[in-house]
Amino acid sequence: MNAPHIKAVIFDMDGLLLDTxxxxxxxxxxxxxxxxxxxxxxxxxxxxxxxxxxxxxxxxxxxxxxxxxxxxxxxxxxxxxxxxxxHANAMAGAEALVRHLSANGVPIAVGTSSSRHYFDLKISRHREWFGLFDAIVTADDPQVGAAKPAPDIFLVAAQRLRMAPKDCLVFEDSPFGITAAKAAGMYAVAIPDPAMPDEKFRHADRRLLSLEAFEPQAWGLPNY
Missing domain, CATH: 1.10.150.240 (Putative phosphatase; domain 2)
Known part of the structure; x- marks a missing residue:
């Protein structure tokens, strides 16, 4: 696949940014x-x-x-x-990538199936770097009509970042999340539980072992 020049990045949260x-x-x-x-x-x-x-x-x-x-x-x-x-811990590479993208002016958002109540609890130990996100979209957001695998959460996130879906890259750990990202017209990188079979992620543009393995320059994003 010839990767595009990505202008914004949207992250799932559970199992992707935080180990919940x-x-x-x-x-x-x-x-x-x-x-x-x-x-x-x-x-x-x-x-x-x-x-x-x-x-x-x-x-x-x-x-x-x-x-x-x-x-x-x-x-x-x-x-x-x-x-x-x-008490949730951060996943490997999550904080470093979020800080890197933010420091380089790349618009970033969280698009999560979690409710706002649980979102706030989960980030209790991580409020500083979660404060770097330009938009947070939860499943109970008034503008979200349906949860993943529907594309609503990601489309609302792109809208709040003022970005076209085709210019957005989504990180997800679940097949439902990848389905939602692709239905939104976005690029999607899967970082699933290692036990997840490959065939569940055939619709992803890439599959990586962790966020630490992500190479921003391959997507037209600023390198570390």
Whole structure:
């Protein structure tokens, strides 16, 4: 692929900028154990990464055979996640890349399936470098009609950066997120969990092991 001259970068957050996926796994298993459900292992986990809250809850309740509604699941997990999210660590290379792009005047945004409430909890230890983003778009933003894999979150982010979708590069760790980015008419780099099979990311423009492996100059962005 001949990479274009990218003018703006949009980042997913969970599992991409911040290591929060373990919290979702732990909390889901706690709830499943409480109701005698199935083990929330990788065969199920891989199908939830990147989903919006209600779609995720609906899938989990069905897959783990829980005798509760998706709404009840979301209500049960709220206090458990409120307690854990403020301790989230940054993913490898995330802060360095965000600081580099910001310092070089590249417009940057976060486009996340998280709610604003959870976003604020997750960045508790990282407020300084998250303050460098020019736009933050969460799933409950008034302008977002549908969560990923719909393109809404990324299209709103591009609009707030005053950029055409074709000039934007998206970083994502989930197949749903890559689908959303491509549906928005953007370029997409996948940085998934190593256990994710390659075939789930055939629609990505690139697949990397971590943000540390990203070479900005290959996309027309300022080099480190």
């Amino acid at each position: 996926e373990g919290v979702y796994t732990e909390v889901t298993q706690l709830i499943s154990d409480r109701y005698g459900g199935r083990a929330f292992d990788w065969q199920f986990k891989q199908n939830t990464i990147g989903l919006g809250a209600y779609d995720l809850a609906s899938y989990i309740v069905g897959a783990l055979e829980l005798p509760i509604s998706p709404e009840a699941f979301l209500e049960l997990r709220t206090p458990l996640m409120n307690e854990r999210f403020p």
